[in-house]
């Protein structure tokens with residue numbers, strides 16, 4: 001369970017998160033959608049403590065803290081509760097797939113190298129990369145690199161996995177492949193918050209959809225509530241663009 005209350009974040013005079021609540025129940029998948037610049041990435045980065053939110057509270061995996069006065073030690077403990085999958089993969093280019101996944105286990109989780117290796121091999125095999133353990137990122141396709149990114153997050157066994165547009169750097173033919181992998185994780189009960197522009201995917205995978213606009217939650221609900229019968233004009237306008245994209249008539 002992840003629970004954020006009244007989160008605010010400004011960059012200079014620009015308030016990017018305007019004080020809303022956000023939660024993900026255990027085993028749930030929550031998709032965060034909304035226009036570019038609405039604060040989706042900033043929200044995930046604050047949850048993962050890559051950014052410091054200005055105020056609000058966070059509760060995750062039995063820990064609780066106030067963003068405005070969190071101590072460094074608390075922050076480190078809280079960071080361990082989440083893992084992030086990035087749009088641009090964010091792999092270490094000088095390390096192999098195996099080393100990329102082991103790194104967090106050894107450094108952040110203080111695992112011994114043999115145990116870390118065993119865990120990393122297991123997760124990389126699970127995402128279909130058993131034959132690529134010794135490959136460097138530049139020797140892998142975009143889809144394979146993102147598989148490493150996902151394996152790295154899953155290996156950490158976090159309370160919540162945070163995905164920031166995991167498929168938007170990928171060639172079209174790789175997108176479905178990564179979406180299928182994320183669906184497998186959902187089926188296995190992983191708790192996830194996913195920022196995505198893949199509306200069909202969000203429709204199919206989400207327990208809840210949160211629509212962010214200008215730093216505020218404009219709407220939230222089940223996929224049918226948001227995609228089939230949105231009440232707010234802004235949401236209607238946004239989702240209507242996507243509904244037709246994959247409709248059969250699009251291809252006629």
Ligand SMILES: Nc1ncnc2c1ncn2[C@@H]1O[C@H](COP(=O)(O)OP(=O)(O)O)[C@@H](O)[C@H]1O
Nearest residue numbers: 011014016034035036037038039040041042043
């Ligand atoms: N490090 C930063 N410094 C200054 N402004 C930022 C920074 N990161 C994001 N912003 C601004 O915050 C707003 C929200 O950005 P972001 O969270 O990336 O939105 P989204 O992911 O929804 O596209 C944008 O106006 C963006 O320019």
Ligand SMILES: [Mg+2]
Nearest residue numbers: 040041042164
């Ligand atoms: Mg973003």
